[in-house]
Amino acid sequence: MYRCPVCYQKLFFDNNVYRCINNHNYDISSKGYVNLLLANQKHSINPGDSKEMILSRVNFLKLDYYSFLRETILNTILKYFLNNNLLFADLACGEGYYTNYLHSQLSLKKNVITYGIDISKYAIIEACKKKKEFHLENINYCVGNLMNLPFLDQSFDCLLNCFALFEQKEFLRVLKDKGLFIRILPDTYHLYELKKYLYDNVILNETKEKNVLGLKLLDEIHIHQDIFLKNYQEIYNLFTMTPYYYKSKKESIDKLAKLKSLQVRADFILLIYQKCL
Numbered sequence: 545m546y547r548c549p550v551c552y553q554k555l556f557f558d559n560n561v562y563r564c565i566n567n568h569n570y571d572i573s574s575k576g577y578v579n580l581l582l583a584n585q586k587h588s589i590n591p592g593d594s595k596e597m598i599l600s601r602v603n604f605l606k607l608d609y610y611s612f613l614r615e616t617i618l619n620t621i622l623k624y625f626l627n628n629n630l631l632f633a634d635l636a637c638g639e640g641y642y643t644n645y646l647h648s649q650l651s652l653k654k655n656v657i658t659y660g661i662d663i664s665k666y667a668i669i670e671a672c673k674k675k676k677e678f679h680l681e682n683i684n685y686c687v688g689n690l691m692n693l694p695f696l697d698q699s700f701d702c703l704l705n706c707f708a709l710f711e712q713k714e715f716l717r718v719l720k721d722k723g724l725f726i727r728i729l730p731d732t733y734h735l736y737e738l739k740k741y742l743y744d745n746v747i748l749n750e751t752k753e754k755n756v757l758g759l760k761l762l763d764e765i766h767i768h769q770d771i772f773l774k775n776y777q778e779i780y781n782l783f784t785m786t787p788y789y790y791k792s793k794k795e796s797i798d799k800l801a802k803l804k805s806l807q808v809r810a811d812f813i814l815l816i817y818q819k820c821l
């Protein structure tokens with residue numbers, strides 16, 4: 545499914561190396577991923593989420609407070625994708641919390657090949673670690689940019705885009721006709737109680753534009769759960785994986801540090817689309 549980020553020709557895999565007909569080549573790293581992000585496509589040395597943010601996310605997600613979202617995504621794919629052979633990609637997969645789980649569960653029912661891509665090397669390294677730990681096969685992780693996906697046209701039956709940048713033209717290019725596209729966004733009250741601690745005036749989330757040219761909206765699913773964070777470390781890990789981590793003033797963060805526990809609402813919207821011509 546990969547295409548060369550330099551000349552856009554198909555990449556062939558041989559002896560741990562991806563190579564195109566023009567002899568551009570990309571090794572699988574010792575950690576198990578391929579880097580398809582060219583130096584001139586980077587805005588910084590280590591683009592995407594930092595090591596600290598990734599570790600916070602790993603530590604938060606492993607507590608499985610968001611497992612109900614994972615389950616809903618799985619059931620949605622199984623409901624809408626009925627064929628036996630599935631080519632699936634998680635676009636901005638982060639540290640693979642959704643990718644690895646979805647792949648392992650889908651593999652029980654289908655022949656699935658999964659691709660996970662993220663611009664953060666640290667995220668992809670964590671995703672590969674989990675892939676190894678759970679002995680998962682047929683998952684391919686790469687470092688790459690959503691704005692210029694290193695995949696061939698019409699490669700995938702199903703794409704997932706979870707709390708991430710939305711790049712309509714590229715996503716449509718790599719999705720097969722009639723393919724399924726699942727977008728996850730924070731719903732109105734997502735992390736409302738956390739925001740109340742940080743800001744005097746809380747702005748509720750709005751899902752601005754649901755209509756996307758080239759995609760037909762099949763369904764819209766709203767799910768939520770109140771989660772109970774047991775200590776400051778859990779609160780901090782959640783805080784660090786949100787955009788508020790960048791946006792909050794020092795006083796607000798200090799205020800948060802006084803908290804010993806917090807009940808907070810996780811509120812998600814799943815938008816299910818099908819590619820139409």
Ligand SMILES: C[S@@+](CC[C@H](N)C(=O)[O-])C[C@H]1O[C@@H](n2cnc3c(N)ncnc32)[C@H](O)[C@@H]1O
Pocket residue numbers: 591592593635636637638639641661662663664667688689690691705706707708709
């Ligand atoms: C909020 S996180 C979501 C990660 C994962 N989908 C999840 O829900 O746990 C957003 C991710 O997008 C990645 N990212 C940001 N800009 C990107 C880009 N241009 N191309 C690929 N990934 C990008 C970040 O590194 C980060 O891992």
Ligand SMILES: [Zn+2]
Pocket residue numbers: 548549550551552553564565566567568
């Ligand atoms: Zn090439």
